[in-house]
Amino acid sequence: MANHDSIHDAPADDIALLRRYRAAFTQSREAILFFQHGRIFDCNPAALALFRIQDPTQLAKLDIVKLSPPTQPSGQRSDMESTAHIRLAFNTGQAFFDWQMRDLNGREFPAEVMLYRLDLPEGTVLQATVRDISEQEAQRQALLQRKQDLLEAQRIARLGNWVSDFERGEIRWCEQIYQMFGRPLGEPITHAIFMQAVHPDDRERVQAAFDAALRGAPYDITHRVVPPDGNVRTVHERGQIEFGPKGQARRMIGTVQDITEQKTLEHNLRRLVAILDSTSDFITMHGPDGGMLYMNSAGRRFHGLPAASVSDEWNPEQGWRRHALPQATRSIAETIRFFHPEWAAQRIEQKAMPTALRAGIWQGESALLNPDGDEVPVSQVIIVHYDEHGNVDQTSTMIRDISEQKHLEAELARNAITDHLTGAFNRKRFDEEIEKALARRRRNGVSTALILLDIDHFKPVNDTHGHDVGDQVLVELTQLIQNSLRVPDFLARWGGEEFVLLLPDTGMSEAHYLAERLRQLIASHRFGVVGTITASLGVTILQPTDCPHSCIKRLDEALYGAKHAGRNQVIGAPPIISTRDQVH
Numbered sequence: 001m002a003n004h005d006s007i008h009d010a011p012a013d014d015i016a017l018l019r020r021y022r023a024a025f026t027q028s029r030e031a032i033l034f035f036q037h038g039r040i041f042d043c044n045p046a047a048l049a050l051f052r053i054q055d056p057t058q059l060a061k062l063d064i065v066k067l068s069p070p071t072q073p074s075g076q077r078s079d080m081e082s083t084a085h086i087r088l089a090f091n092t093g094q095a096f097f098d099w100q101m102r103d104l105n106g107r108e109f110p111a112e113v114m115l116y117r118l119d120l121p122e123g124t125v126l127q128a129t130v131r132d133i134s135e136q137e138a139q140r141q142a143l144l145q146r147k148q149d150l151l152e153a154q155r156i157a158r159l160g161n162w163v164s165d166f167e168r169g170e171i172r173w174c175e176q177i178y179q180m181f182g183r184p185l186g187e188p189i190t191h192a193i194f195m196q197a198v199h200p201d202d203r204e205r206v207q208a209a210f211d212a213a214l215r216g217a218p219y220d221i222t223h224r225v226v227p228p229d230g231n232v233r234t235v236h237e238r239g240q241i242e243f244g245p246k247g248q249a250r251r252m253i254g255t256v257q258d259i260t261e262q263k264t265l266e267h268n269l270r271r272l273v274a275i276l277d278s279t280s281d282f283i284t285m286h287g288p289d290g291g292m293l294y295m296n297s298a299g300r301r302f303h304g305l306p307a308a309s310v311s312d313e314w315n316p317e318q319g320w321r322r323h324a325l326p327q328a329t330r331s332i333a334e335t336i337r338f339f340h341p342e343w344a345a346q347r348i349e350q351k352a353m354p355t356a357l358r359a360g361i362w363q364g365e366s367a368l369l370n371p372d373g374d375e376v377p378v379s380q381v382i383i384v385h386y387d388e389h390g391n392v393d394q395t396s397t398m399i400r401d402i403s404e405q406k407h408l409e410a411e412l413a414r415n416a417i418t419d420h421l422t423g424a425f426n427r428k429r430f431d432e433e434i435e436k437a438l439a440r441r442r443r444n445g446v447s448t449a450l451i452l453l454d455i456d457h458f459k460p461v462n463d464t465h466g467h468d469v470g471d472q473v474l475v476e477l478t479q480l481i482q483n484s485l486r487v488p489d490f491l492a493r494w495g496g497e498e499f500v501l502l503l504p505d506t507g508m509s510e511a512h513y514l515a516e517r518l519r520q521l522i523a524s525h526r527f528g529v530v531g532t533i534t535a536s537l538g539v540t541i542l543q544p545t546d547c548p549h550s551c552i553k554r555l556d557e558a559l560y561g562a563k564h565a566g567r568n569q570v571i572g573a574p575p576i577i578s579t580r581d582q583v584h
């Protein structure tokens with residue numbers, strides 16, 4: 001603009017040419033600037049607009065350095081960098097470079113700059129063509145970001161994509177696949193290299209799937225890969241073939257997903273379920289609403305439900321599935337009533353569940369109903385699992401049939417208080433009973449009687465027939481006595497061939513009468529090969545001042561009296577009354 005007057009001095013053709021150039025210069029959408037010694041002396045309207053130069057007369061004062069920020073994105077100082085480019089343009093005639101520019105309003109933008117050295121009659125000047133590439137740059141950045149996001153998403157999903165271009169005969173893997181297959185990044189890939197990475201045991205299957213895909217079948221296969229580090233991974237591959245117009249396979253596009261962790265989890269879970277299924281405890285799992293999701297084999301056997309395999313009950317996509325479980329197990333309330341007797345159901349609802357929900361676990365005893373409706377005692381553990389928000393996620397129960405244990409416990413308890421040969425109570429139990437009887441006597445004055453019974457001449461029975469026969473006599477005698485007692489009467493083996501009876505609410509004459517009846521019963525009974533035997537009996541009643549020792553002593557004395565008086569008789573103490581003569 002500063003030099004356009006010179007056009008008038010030129011010949012006509014040149015003038016026409018110059019006008020054309022001038023028009024092109026003026027209308028160019030690219031910013032064109034001329035400068036010399038660092039000062040701009042001409043520029044086109046596009047440059048004025050780009051650099052927001054309002055007043056063209058300012059141009060002459062404008063230092064080229066003013067159109068750049070002090071430093072470039074690279075961190076270099078703009079003045080030093082630009083000097084280098086200008087020097088290059090001077091020396092070689094041109095210099096192309098990307099440059100961060102700044103307009104007079106202070107907006108910075110990236111640009112492509114082309115510097116040309118123009119050797120004109122009036123001296124050497126530089127022409128700068130500046131193209132604002134901020135939009136392209138923004139697009140490039142957005143594209144780069146999208147690519148990075150995609151890579152990141154693929155990395156998170158452990159997903160890689162590949163293309164097999166049959167026409168060009170090349171396979172392209174994304175970075176993820178190189179990593180998954182443990183190949184050096186950028187290595188040219190062939191089908192052979194891919195197959196080499198596939199686990200040897202899976203190669204045949206993968207090749208068959210690939211061949212089928214070439215014939216149009218969907219390529220969808222899970223197989224293992226063995227990277228050079230030897231850490232076997234499991235991948236899921238999916239692919240799709242693109243066919244050309246003549247039906248020829250052009251290329252195949254596919255994805256590879258590393259599902260090693262998922263597979264490991266799946267395997268572990270299957271193993272755990274297998275363990276759950278092999279235990280003899282009954283295990284159930286319930287969803288957040290309490291509906292039953294799973295019952296292990298032991299539970300199914302106990303309740304007479306159809307057996308189930310792990311895959312019937314669980315799969316990786318759907319989790320637990322209610323396989324062949326009764327309708328009535330869809331809610332917690334129904335489930336509890338379905339499996340437990342009423343008292344246990346109430347205990348679980350009112351105590352067990354509230355405790356488990358509060359503390360995460362409850363353990364205690366309850367009972368189950370077997371398919372015949374019989375009650376089976378069980379020990380039960382209820383565990384409540386919570387999710388990360390503190391909501392109930394699942395409830396598990398572990399139930400153990402303790403009928404055997406209960407039976408043993410009862411037997412042990414019985415053994416502790418009974419004589420193992422005769423089944424009568426033992427001395428220890430009698431000691432407790434006499435204490436209670438004495439306390440009762442003192443408290444309410446009700447009479448309690450004691451009878452001590454000793455077989456006469458038992459030694460010869462053993463000596464003649466052997467100890468086993470002697471034992472049998474003791475057992476039979478116990479039965480005989482037991483059968484003639486009332487419910488509250490108490491029989492214990494005092495020791496050897498001696499038995500003691502405690503008879504609540506019984507006075508002296510009544511006790512005497514019973515003792516006499518027993519004596520006659522024994523004397524008239526035939527004890528197998530032994531034939532008949534007799535017994536001597538002592539009788540007494542508890543006195544308010546008695547202690548166990550004093551009453552037993554009295555009883556012992558009465559029995560001694562009966563023995564001394566010739567055996568096979570009843571003696572009461574005190575007073576000493578013999579009844580043999582009365583009965584015979």
Ligand SMILES: Nc1nc2c(ncn2[C@@H]2O[C@H](COP(=O)(O)OP(=O)(O)OP(=O)(O)O)[C@@H](O)[C@H]2O)c(=O)[nH]1
Binds near residue numbers: 421454457466468470
């Ligand atoms: N078979 C058997 N015999 C027992 C058992 N306990 C004690 N005896 C026997 O009972 C007999 C008791 O004998 P003694 O105390 O001499 O009295 P007895 O022969 O019954 O004579 P008197 O009591 O004086 O009439 C002994 O031979 C003991 O071995 C037992 O559990 N089984």
